[in-house]
Structure formats: C-alpha cells, structure tokens
Amino acid sequence: MNVSLERALEAALFAAEEPMNVDSLSGILGDAPKEEIRASLSDLASHYEERGVHLVQRGGRWHFETAPDLAHLLRREREQQRKLSRAATEVLAIVAYHEPVSRAEIEAIRGVQTSGGTLDVLMEAGWVRIAGRREVPGRPTIYATTPEFLDHFGLSSRKDLPGLAELRAAGLLDPVDEAFDAVIGDGDDNAGFMAETDDSAD
C-alpha cells in the first residue's frame, strides 16, 4: 500500500470541486503511474466503506460523498431539490435506457409529444446532452446522458441502471417494430397502428 499516494489522493479528492478521473488525478499528482493510482483508489474506497463518508466511482470519475444511510441526518439541512415533472423524469429514463435516442423515438415510447422545454430542463440540469445526429433522413438530433447524470443517481456506469439487463433481455428496449417482427416472424410493417398524437397534457 502506497501511503503517501493514498494520502495525496485523499486530499485531492476532498479538495476537488468536481469528480475526478484517474487521468486528471495523475496530472495533479505529478504524473503518478495510473496503475498505482487505481490500486490506491481501490484501497481508499475500502478504507472508507464503513465510515460516514464513502469514496465512490461514477462513470470513471471518483468523488467522496456521505454514506446513504445517514441521509436522514443531513437531509433537513438542505434545501429541497427542485422536483422534476413527471414528464421530465420519464424523458430522462427513456434517454438513459435507450440512449442515444431522438425526440421522435422518445415520443413514440411515451405516446405524446414532448415539449422542447422538457429536454431543455434536463440539459440545464446537466443530465442530458446532445449526442449528435442520427444519420437518417432529416438527421434528427439525438440525446444521451452525461457523467453528471451518473454522479447524481449514484451509478458507476450505465450498466448499473436498475433493471437495464432484464429490460434488454426481455426486448423491452427494442423498438415496437422490431419486437413486432420478432413475434410475428416476418415484417409486415405498415400497420402504423396509432395516429401520432398531438399535444396533450405534458
């Protein structure tokens, strides 16, 4: 165990205003070997496991946070978080589980139009970003989640999304058309069964 590296990492991560990845930690610590940093981070994380503060990794970036079981002590100290609307939480989940995903695809799943404001709120929160365009006619913008999203929801990676593996295995993340073809066997496609709905209570 490299005590001095561990101390330095501890100090750097305590002082840091944002989660840090191994690269930037290495940069701060005079280009310490990344393998050693990884080992020390893992030692540090186990040291903190039982304590009131935990060292966690989210999307490749490390930060300290308070232990979840102590939330009740700390919560009242904090101002209430702005609550996301139901539409926003739903759009967020769809982006997270289906990313990258276009607005039309989000709307197809929700069955209602999604106001641009909803995506804006999620982008402003820093949880959703524009991830380019889909190379299909019309080149629609596609959206994906950000590292901050993983931070906020305590996910080490997208693989940690609750139920992701099961949903994927059940084909529930596949588009309806694909699932339909899979069930029916051949692709009789133009059953466009549902009129695309207009605006509704969103």
Next chain:
Amino acid sequence: MNVSLERALEAALFAAEEPMNVDSLSGILGDAPKEEIRASLSDLASHYEERGVHLVQRGGRWHFETAPDLAHLLRREREQQRKLSRAATEVLAIVAYHEPVSRAEIEAIRGVQTSGGTLDVLMEAGWVRIAGRREVPGRPTIYATTPEFLDHFGLSSRKDLPGLAELRAAGLLDPVDEAFDAVIGDGDDNAGFMAETDDSAD
C-alpha cells in the same frame, strides 16, 4: 468508541458548508450528548491525523481540511512552454509591422483567413492588445503590440524592428508603404486611414 456517532459526525462535518461547533453538531444529531460528541470528535481527529485530510478545531468549531503538507499538490501552477505556431508568428509579425491593424487587414496581408483563436493566443501570450476600433463602417477592432512584446523580442521600440529598413529597401513593404508611413509618421490612429476625405481644400 461510538462508531455510529463517529460516522454521523464525519458525514455532517464533511457535508457542512462551514465549520461547526459542538452545539450545532448536537442539534443535527438528534441532541446527542455533547460529552459524547466531544469524545467522538477527538477520536475522529486522531483517526485522521495521519491521513491526507485532517479534522481540526479552530475557535471551538470543527472542520475538515487537507493536510498542510499536501498543499503544494493542490495549489500548483503548471507552466508549459509552447512554441508559437507558424500562423501565429505571421500574425504577430504583421501586427508588429503594421500596427494598429484590423483582422481584415491582417487577413488581406497574409492572404489567408486568420482564426480568432490565433489573435487570442497572441493576446494570452501578452504580446498583442486591442488598441481600439477603426472609425470606418463596421468599426473593426484594431490590434497593436504591447511593451511585453518589445521586452520579449529585445526591442527598445518598434522602430528597432530588425530588418525593417532592409525589408523596405527590398521592396517588400512597398504596397503598404503609404499606410505604414502614415502610422509611423504621426501617432494619430484615427487619421481616417481609409476614409475618403471631403472637401478639405478651403
């Protein structure tokens, strides 16, 4: 040693936005007995003594801070040396020979477009400054060199620009000679560089 109290104190002090005294800690922790809090704080402080983060008490209030011996890691100026790019060198030379000069003029002289980033680099280097605006339609920003430029290149004034006379003798400066003379000859930047004059005869 009261582990759960210690964990709670650790989390509370970690999340606190300012140092906390025993009273307010007791308030957060459901009115825990202050004697126990004091004992746990002292245990915690010894636990952290050898670590990269210390728990310290100042004027009766407790907070975490990074270990003093690691301060150099966290406040580090990283200076990197970089060679000025070819494009930036050209722009710098043009500014030096023609100042004050607008970006459009720089581009006209170089014969290629100049990215705004190039001038930014020169300004960041401290060699070029904004010298106002040219009083022509569009009021373009004009640029000039700084005293640091003279220092760095070992010139006592712009008139010392080495090779100036030679360049001119070689005819390299001819097409812009007049403008150059006008600038060198009198310091009046607004000498209607490009403006057609009205009746100035009477």
Next chain:
Amino acid sequence: MSDGALLLPSDDDSSDDWNGVGVATQTDDSALYLELDGWAGPLDLLLDLARRQKVDLRSISILALVDQYLGYIDQAEALKLELAADYLVMAAWLAYLKSALLLPKEEQEEPSAEELALRLQLRLQRLGAMREAVARLMARDRIGRDVFLRGAPEGLEIARRTRWRCDQFALIEAYGRVKARTTPAVHLVRERPVMTLESAISRVSAMLGVTLEWRRLEDFLPPHADLRLRRSALASSFVAALELARLGKAEIDQEEVFGPLRLRRPQ
C-alpha cells in the same frame, strides 16, 4: 405467443372481470375517472387501465382494455368534460380495433386486428417498462437528497499557464514569408486633400465676378495649396470652367493646342 395472451379469450372473462365504467368508478381511486389531466395522453391512460387488470402486461386483455377506454371516453362525454382531440382519435381507432377483433378471422383485412392489438400491447409494455424504470431511478441514492458532497471543498487550483516561445528571427522570417507569399491586397488610401467640383464651381464663378479681363485657369487655383491639392484643384476648376461655359456664365479661350486656357465673364 398464444391468442389467449394477446386477446381476451372470450366474452365471459370480460363480463366477469369487468362490468363497465360504473364498477370501475367504485374502485378505491374513483377520482381517476374524473381527473382528465391526470394522464399524459391516451397511451398513458391505456397503460393505467391495463394495470388495473392486475396481470402481466404481456397477458393483458386488449379487448377489455378497449372497452374500458371507450367506457371512459363515454363517461367523460356524458359529464361534458372537454376531451383532447387525441383521446377521441384513440377512441375511434380502438372502436375500429374492437370491431375488427370481434369479426371472424377470415373476414379481417390486412393488417389483421390481432397484429394491431399486438402492436398496442408492445407499446404498452415499453411504456410500462419505462414507468418502472423511472420509479427505480428516482429511488436511487441521489446526490443532494440521499448523499451529500463536501460542503466546502477547498478546490484544486491548477493554474495552467502557457508560456509561448518565439524569437526575433522567427518573427522576421515570418514576415518575409508572408510578403513573399502574397501580394498585399490591402488598398490603403491615404487621406488626401482634394477640391470638389462644387467648391471649384463656386470659387471660379466668384472670381469671375470680380474682373472683366481674361485670366488663366491657373490663376483660379488656391495660391498656397500644396502640389497634390493644386492638381486636384486644377482638374476640378477645369471641369468647373466647362460647366460654367455651358451655362453661359463664362467664356473660355485657348489660342493654341496645349496653350494656356483663359477664362472671363461673358461680355
């Protein structure tokens, strides 16, 4: 997938489990049936109704669902509640689906009612899956709600300064390179004193007013002007003279080719 999973097997099942809106209204959350803004669109309402069947979404009865939806729409219309157009579009579509589902199979058109029902079911499954995902996602330990970051981090100061390097030689060389590469396209017109035609006309006609004698054109120029102004004034005054002659306000005389040009007031 069997037909049974896709469709309600038969009428008896639906009549047992479901007795129309009236019954559904008496369930614990009867408010559901009055709260029109509670759903994010028809699909959402359908999902909610499907959940009431308390079975896996893969084995819901589409027919029962259709009846419930249509019942809801009827109820809402009876209460004179304003329905968004998309609810009515869905109702029309579901009414069509229902009638198709009740037709004997051989009379069905393409796509078959079963296929349409399957698509609806697949959509509901997908929306349902996301609804559960939302609940599970929002229940995680979230920063600022369940876990907290350091309240007052010192911050890492990494002032990254770049020191740019360049020397005199590189500078001069660069300038020479630019010059060698391009013929400058900047046209810099220096400020230059000129005499406009208007001022020449007024000057020449004023001076013609004070004498009757022939006078050389050069005499009409400003006496102390520098060379460049004189050239401008000469050109302007020449044109002014022609203009005044055209107007009959001056006479012009030139005795030989390239000889002096003389002016006077008309006699």
